[in-house]
Amino acid sequence: MTSSAVDKTKATRPPAQPLFPFLDLKAQFASIRDEVMAAVVRVFESQQFILGSEVKQFEDEVAAKLGAKHAIGCASGTDALILALMACEIGPGDEVITSPFSFVATAGSIAQVGARPVFVDIEPDTFNLDAKKLPAAITGRTTAILPVHLFGLPADLHAILATAKAHDLLVIEDAAQAIGSRYNGQSVGTAGDVGCFSFFPSKNLGAAGDGGLVTASNAATSERLRMIRVHGSKQKYFHDLQGINSRLDTLQAAVLRVKLQHLDRWAEGRTGRADRYRRLFAEKGLGRFVSWPSVPPPAFHHVYNQFTIRAERRDELKAFLGSVGIPTEIYYPLCLHLQKAFAHLGYQAGDFPVAEKASTEVLALPIFPELTDSQQDSVVQGIAEFYLTGK
Secondary structure: OOOOOOOHHHHHHOOOOOOOOOOHHHHHHHHHHHHHHHHHHHHHHHHHOOOOOHHHHHHHHHHHOOOEEEEEEEEHHHHHHHHHHHHOOOOOOEEEOOOOOOOOOOHHHHHOOOOOEEOOEEEEOOOEEEEHHHHHHOOOOEEEEEOOHHHHHOOOOHHHHHHHHHOOOEEEOOOOOOOOOOOOEEOOOOOOOOOEOOOOHHHHHHHHOOOOEEEOOHHHHHHHHHHOOOOEEEEEEEOOOOOOOOOOEHHHHHHHHHHHOOOHHHHHHHHHHHHHHHHHHHHHHHHOOOOOOOOOOOEOOOOOOOOEEOOOOOOHHHHHHHHHHHOOOOOEEEOOOOOOOHHHHHHOOOOOHHHHHHHHHHHEEEOOOOOOHHHHHHHHHHHHHHHHHOO
C-alpha cells in the first residue's frame, strides 16, 4: 500500500450516530421471530431450564450438522476451551502452542488450567497460525497445538495435523468464529481431537446470551467433558473428577435449535456480501490503499464471521468513517503476547512481527446477511472518500 496525502483533519471529526448497526441482530430476529418465540414458550411451559431435553436435542442436531462424533453443550466459548483442556488433562508444566492474534480467551484458557501459552506468528494473508513455524516452537513440554480459525476462515489443518502427528501432540481447534466453515469438506472443529465453539450473540450461530459447545473425536473424551461441565459428576452428589459448572441453558439450546436451521442460508448471505465488497473495492481502485480478503482456495470454505481489511492509516480511516456514521471494529488492536495479562511469559515487541503489523492495520467492516446494497455501498464510498477525495 502506498501513502496518501489526504488531509488528516478529516479524521478528527467527532463520531456521528451510526447510519446502521455493525451487526443488525434485530433484522435477523425479525425474520425468525415466530419460530424463536415458540421455542422460548416451549421451554417456559416445560420449566426445564437446566440440561433439559432441548439441550440433548440440540447436541444431537449440531453433531449431525457438523459430522461430529460427540457434541457437548456448555456455558460459553471460553468455557468450551477450558473444558477441552481439562478433558485432555493439560495443566501445570504443559505448553500449548497457539496464535498471538486472537481474542484473549484463546490464550487465557490455557493459562486458566495452569499451562503455558506458547505463541507462533501468523500468516499475513489469512491471519491464521503459520504452520511452517510450528516445529521451532515445540519443546519437551509441548502437549497440544491450539489453532484458531479466525474470522471464519479455516487454519491450515493439513499442515497442523501433520505436525501434531509427527510430534505426538493433541490438536484442540478454536472454532469459536467458524461454525459451518469447512476444510477439504470437513467441518472445522471435527478434524482435531477436540473442537471448541462459541454462541455469543455476534457469532454466525448466536444465542440469546452466552453459550458454547465442545466436539470430541472419541467417547472417553466426550464422557469426561460431560462430567467436567457438571462438577465432575456422573451421578448426582458423587464426583469422580475435579470439574466446573458450565451447562448450556435449556433456553439457549432451544433458540439455537431454531437458528441452526438457518445457518447455511446466513453463511451464503455473508459470502455474497464478501464477494460484493471485493467487486466494489476493485471498481473503486482502492487496492492502492487497502487489501481485502481474497477468495480462498477451494479447500478453505470461509463463513465470514468478520470481513477484515488491512488499511493504510487505519486509525485515521476508522475515525473518519465513524464521523460519517459508518460503523467499524478492530479485531484485534493489541496482540496477546503484548497484553499485560501475559507479561509474565516474557515476550517482547518484535517477537511476532506479522501479528504485530496486522494489529495496526486490520479493520472489520459490517458483514451480515441482512446488510443492504445501499448500506454496503455507503461503507465502500466512505473508504473511497477518505483515500481518494481528501475531503
